[in-house]
Amino acid sequence: MPYFDTASAAPLHPVARQALQASLDEGWADPARLYREGRRARLLLDAAREAAAEAVGCRPDELVFTPSGTHAVHTGVAGVLAGRRRAGSRLVVSAVEHSSVLHAAAAHAAAGGSVVEVAVDRLGAVSAAGYRAALAEGTALACLQSANHEVGTVQPVAEVAGVCAEAGVPLLVDAAQSLGWGPVEGGWSVLTASAHKWGGPPGVGLLAVRKGVRFAPQHPADERESGRSPGFANLPAIVAAAASLRAVRAGAEAEAARLRVLVDRIRRRVVRLMPDVEVVGDADRRLPHLVTFSCLYVDGESLLHELDRAGFSVSSGSSCTSSTLTPSHVLRAMGVLSEGNVRVSLPPGTTAEEVNGFLEVLPGAVAGVRERLGVSGPPAVPAEPVADSVELDALGLRCPQPVIELARAIGTVPVGGTVTVLSDDEVARLDIPAWCAMRGHAYVGESPRPAGTAYTVRRVR
Amino acid sequence: MPYFDTASAAPLHPVARQALQASLDEGWADPARLYREGRRARLLLDAAREAAAEAVGCRPDELVFTPSGTHAVHTGVAGVLAGRRRAGSRLVVSAVEHSSVLHAAAAHAAAGGSVVEVAVDRLGAVSAAGYRAALAEGTALACLQSANHEVGTVQPVAEVAGVCAEAGVPLLVDAAQSLGWGPVEGGWSVLTASAHKWGGPPGVGLLAVRKGVRFAPQHPADERESGRSPGFANLPAIVAAAASLRAVRAGAEAEAARLRVLVDRIRRRVVRLMPDVEVVGDADRRLPHLVTFSCLYVDGESLLHELDRAGFSVSSGSSCTSSTLTPSHVLRAMGVLSEGNVRVSLPPGTTAEEVNGFLEVLPGAVAGVRERLGVSGPPAVPAEPVADSVELDALGLRCPQPVIELARAIGTVPVGGTVTVLSDDEVARLDIPAWCAMRGHAYVGESPRPAGTAYTVRRVR
Numbered sequence: 001m002p003y004f005d006t007a008s009a010a011p012l013h014p015v016a017r018q019a020l021q022a023s024l025d026e027g028w029a030d031p032a033r034l035y036r037e038g039r040r041a042r043l044l045l046d047a048a049r050e051a052a053a054e055a056v057g058c059r060p061d062e063l064v065f066t067p068s069g070t071h072a073v074h075t076g077v078a079g080v081l082a083g084r085r086r087a088g089s090r091l092v093v094s095a096v097e098h099s100s101v102l103h104a105a106a107a108h109a110a111a112g113g114s115v116v117e118v119a120v121d122r123l124g125a126v127s128a129a130g131y132r133a134a135l136a137e138g139t140a141l142a143c144l145q146s147a148n149h150e151v152g153t154v155q156p157v158a159e160v161a162g163v164c165a166e167a168g169v170p171l172l173v174d175a176a177q178s179l180g181w182g183p184v185e186g187g188w189s190v191l192t193a194s195a196h197k198w199g200g201p202p203g204v205g206l207l208a209v210r211k212g213v214r215f216a217p218q219h220p221a222d223e224r225e226s227g228r229s230p231g232f233a234n235l236p237a238i239v240a241a242a243a244s245l246r247a248v249r250a251g252a253e254a255e256a257a258r259l260r261v262l263v264d265r266i267r268r269r270v271v272r273l274m275p276d277v278e279v280v281g282d283a284d285r286r287l288p289h290l291v292t293f294s295c296l297y298v299d300g301e302s303l304l305h306e307l308d309r310a311g312f313s314v315s316s317g318s319s320c321t322s323s324t325l326t327p328s329h330v331l332r333a334m335g336v337l338s339e340g341n342v343r344v345s346l347p348p349g350t351t352a353e354e355v356n357g358f359l360e361v362l363p364g365a366v367a368g369v370r371e372r373l374g375v376s377g378p379p380a381v382p383a384e385p386v387a388d389s390v391e392l393d394a395l396g397l398r399c400p401q402p403v404i405e406l407a408r409a410i411g412t413v414p415v416g417g418t419v420t421v422l423s424d425d426e427v428a429r430l431d432i433p434a435w436c437a438m439r440g441h442a443y444v445g446e447s448p449r450p451a452g453t454a455y456t457v458r459r460v461r
Numbered sequence: 462m463p464y465f466d467t468a469s470a471a472p473l474h475p476v477a478r479q480a481l482q483a484s485l486d487e488g489w490a491d492p493a494r495l496y497r498e499g500r501r502a503r504l505l506l507d508a509a510r511e512a513a514a515e516a517v518g519c520r521p522d523e524l525v526f527t528p529s530g531t532h533a534v535h536t537g538v539a540g541v542l543a544g545r546r547r548a549g550s551r552l553v554v555s556a557v558e559h560s561s562v563l564h565a566a567a568a569h570a571a572a573g574g575s576v577v578e579v580a581v582d583r584l585g586a587v588s589a590a591g592y593r594a595a596l597a598e599g600t601a602l603a604c605l606q607s608a609n610h611e612v613g614t615v616q617p618v619a620e621v622a623g624v625c626a627e628a629g630v631p632l633l634v635d636a637a638q639s640l641g642w643g644p645v646e647g648g649w650s651v652l653t654a655s656a657h658k659w660g661g662p663p664g665v666g667l668l669a670v671r672k673g674v675r676f677a678p679q680h681p682a683d684e685r686e687s688g689r690s691p692g693f694a695n696l697p698a699i700v701a702a703a704a705s706l707r708a709v710r711a712g713a714e715a716e717a718a719r720l721r722v723l724v725d726r727i728r729r730r731v732v733r734l735m736p737d738v739e740v741v742g743d744a745d746r747r748l749p750h751l752v753t754f755s756c757l758y759v760d761g762e763s764l765l766h767e768l769d770r771a772g773f774s775v776s777s778g779s780s781c782t783s784s785t786l787t788p789s790h791v792l793r794a795m796g797v798l799s800e801g802n803v804r805v806s807l808p809p810g811t812t813a814e815e816v817n818g819f820l821e822v823l824p825g826a827v828a829g830v831r832e833r834l835g836v837s838g839p840p841a842v843p844a845e846p847v848a849d850s851v852e853l854d855a856l857g858l859r860c861p862q863p864v865i866e867l868a869r870a871i872g873t874v875p876v877g878g879t880v881t882v883l884s885d886d887e888v889a890r891l892d893i894p895a896w897c898a899m900r901g902h903a904y905v906g907e908s909p910r911p912a913g914t915a916y917t918v919r920r921v922r
Contacts, residue, residue, distance in 0.1 A: 003498055008491040009693065017485060024478060028663070030469040034765050034782065035774035037464055067528030067664065068692030074681050100691070103681035196693060202489070203528065203664040203695035220535050220564035223784065230561070231529030232470065232657060234664035237698070304495050313496035321495065323684065 002354040003313045007149055007177060007290055007345035013199030016244035020201055020236050027235035041235055048242035055245045056191060057183040058208045064225035065204055065238045069176045069194025070100040072205035075217065075228060076172050076190045077104040080141045081113065083214035088138025089113040094126045094145065094155070095333035098174055101143050102329070123282040124153035124334045131160045135167040142171050146178040150317050150330040150343060151281030152290035158186030170213050177287060180248045181256055189213045195241035198248050203234045204241040255348045256288035262355045263291045266344060273363045278438055280336045290345040295366050296435065297375040297404050298340025306365035312358050315343040319399050319427045327427050337434035338427060339400040340366070375404055385414040392421045395452050399427040403435050410441065410459050417459050418444060424452035432457065463815040464774045468610055468638060468751055468806035474660030477705035481662055481697050488696035502696055509703035516706045517652060518644040519669045525686040526665055526699045530637045530655025531561040533666035536678065536689060537633050537651045538565040541602045542574065544675035549599025550574040555587045555606065555616070556794035562604050562635055563790070584743040585614035585795045592621045596628040603632050607639040611778050611791040611804060612742030613751035619647030631674050638748060641709045642717055650674045656702035659709050664695045665702040709809070716809045717749035723816045724752045727805060734824045739899055741797045751806040756827050757896065758836040758865050759801025767826035773819050776804040780860050780888045788888050798895035799888060800861040801827070836865055846875040853882045856913050860888040864896050867918065871902065876920050879905060885913035893918065
């Protein structure tokens with residue numbers, strides 16, 4: 001049963017399992033104690049730190065283990081912001097950071113700090129120029145992911161690090177999605193990562209802070225992990241994390257080349273196999289194992305269930321698969337379609353047969369969902385337009401219904417005529433313009449109404 | 462090789478190991494995902510929460526899993542203090558709490574809050590009256606451990622909870638040392654615990670917050686664990702923690718009775734086997750598996766090394782075994798001797814033979830250390846006192862040397878005469894009065910000097 005959501009969590013790497021089991025026997029004691037069990041635990045901890053530091057590309061004393069990637073991000077952001085309080089209270093982040101970074105930023109803003117978001121292009125990438133413009137006087141910290149977790153786009157970290165260095169601002173790089181594939185290039189100041197993303201166990205994050213970066217931990221004092229990560233060290237998991245990072249890295253180049261071919265195949269095929277599908281993210285500057293596409297007139301949750309029934313586990317940034325009923329902030333920042341969104345992230349070892357199996361199942365799954373929504377085939381177009389402009393009441397309808405109504409109505413106006421959709425679904429703001437771009441119509445704009453918002457589209461062809 | 466420091470960390474319980482291995486296969490996926498691996502992980506997480514909640518004695522939706530007991534304490538203290546900000550900013554803690562509580566309190570004080578410490582008696586116990594007196598207007602939270610981690614004294618939690626309820630102040634109980642032995646009695650509001658103390662894996666703490674307690678998490682937002690514990694859930698460890706808690710509880714009563722006998726044996730024997738030894742903590746109201754004693758004229762670090770060489774792993778609250786060269790705050794709060802301090806905490810399954818082996822080795826180890834310090838046998842007493850009062854320059858000498866010098870000098874003054882020890886070792890303030898109490902002399906008091914402090918003792922017999 002192929003599991004294609006390794007960007008959420010990877011199954012445990014065999015080396016991680018082996019190391020975990022061995023260190024359950026050797027590494028359960030308190031490494032701060034003087035007796036033999038404690039000394040043995042200390043040796044294991046030191047060795048794990050050296051191995052992880054080598055993979056990260058830093059000194060062992062610059063690296064601490066945290067309970068998760070989220071803890072690494074929260075601690076790293078708060079620590080630098082506090083350490084550089086005298087430099088200012090401005091925090092610069094990209095609009096497509098992982099939620100742990102954005103939540104840390106929101107906490108900073110709630111505490112009176114200022115947060116500036118750097119926009120991305122339609123492929124999900126920031127630019128060094130965008131960071132340069134954002135790094136005003138009083139910037140304490142800038143954050144940038146090494147690669148995006150939802151669309152796989154690789155960010156220009158080295159260039160942004162250069163811009164940050166010129167401005168004298170430390171750069172925190174969230175390397176959660178990429179560290180298993182290789183070290184982060186460029187002059188980063190702080191780096192965070194998460195072991196369960198590379199096949200290590202849950203319960204381990206990495207936080208590396210370069211010597212010389214002012215850092216003031218914001219949690220209560222604790223002498224462990226250089227005072228930067230409170231709590232009893234989860235040593236068996238730390239040992240397993242370090243061992244599996246080394247193992248994954250050893251095979252990373254070959255595996256990346258292999259998965260890149262499989263992902264290219266998915267990118268090419270999905271748009272040929274089905275109508276009204278958009279692949280999002282950069283085709284070249286991307287993670288080797290990850291591809292994301294969105295399907296018009298499809299309800300993401302239903303599609304995920306169809307694929308799950310067919311044996312494929314994938315993820316989605318659609319609003320209907322989130323508890324908040326809002327689409328992924330990444331897709332929103334990119335300005336691309338969010339409905340029927342599917343993220344495929346292949347674990348190491350994925351075979352061509354598994355990918356082919358997925359491509360065989362996918363069109364039927366999408367067609368099935370569209371059929372149940374009443375959108376099989378192109379919408380019936382009346383012989384003659386019925387009016388120059390039409391207004392649709394889509395209040396109370398949830399994604400993808402407002403867009404389906406729009407697609408049905410566009411043929412009822414002449415070329416040059418307008419369709420206005422009245423919707424109270426937040427996703428319409430993203431998906432109606434995206435639909436226009438995909439179908440070659442012109443998006444006129446939105447205007448508030450007593451109930452909901454009116455989105456107007458001009459028929460072009 | 463007997464390991465007698467289970468109060469620091471317990472070796473993994475066989476049930477924990479089994480559950481951990483099983484859930485490495487079943488529980489690595491993200492429990493928030495909709496596909497089968499995610500649903501399976503969710504089921505495991507829900508079942509673990511139910512089992513742990515039953516053992517704690519709360520509703521499943523009142524309990525979250527944290528990455529450690531320390532995280533549970535930090536989050537619990539900060540969350541209630543913030544949630545009850547309008548009630549006031551006063552925090553009441555006992556003087557003998559675990560460092561995680563005291564560090565959280567210090568962070569509160571550093572942020573402008575007020576902290577009141579409730580004193581303990583010579584056995585290490587607080588009183589309900591002590592808490593009643595401390596619960597002034599404006600108290601946001603009171604904290605009390607269920608049992609002390611260094612001397613094993615069980616605290617009157619139910620009485621203190623009653624006093625807190627009368628005052629309308631929530632009580633946070635740190636149950637790290639006792640939860641494996643049984644649920645915490647009484648009307649606590651918040652409870653924290655740590656799995657690796659009961660034989661669960663590291664990486665799991667428990668935080669239970671009763672419905673109705675105002676709670677405002679202070680970390681950045683995160684939707685997991687009811688918003689009270691950020692980061693990806695360490696599910697295999699959580700499953701192992703819950704399973705082992707249930708297993709440990711099933712045998713707790715029988716094991717407690719068995720270990721209580723062994724600890725009673727240690728308590729009785731150490732004072733008979735060796736001169737100048739003081740057992741500290743309550744003989745009856747105590748944890749079943751833990752005993753602590755201090756040995757005059759002994760350097761704690763040397764004694765631990767001797768015992769380690771003989772195959773016994775124990776802990777110590779002596780200053781020379783801490784990185785800060787200060788004695789345990791628990792022993793200081795109790796006003797008992799800290800030099801040559803040894804904590805023995807027996808893991809389940811400890812045999813009488815192992816305890817007998819320890820009691821055979823211990824006197825030789827203590828005598829060996831004393832011999833190297835030149836204190837074998839009672840100090841030589843001159844036939845006639847040499848002066849009415851003597852002042853000793855012990856500046857620069859570290860524990861236990863100042864007390865050894867004092868013991869040597871006391872015979873040089875007549876009954877009624879005084880010996881003054883000039884010392885810059887912080888421990889002297891604790892150990893010189895303790896020595897007086899043990900040897901039947903009168904402690905006159907201390908006075909500051911340009912270098913160090915002068916401690917004066919009157920010879921009584």
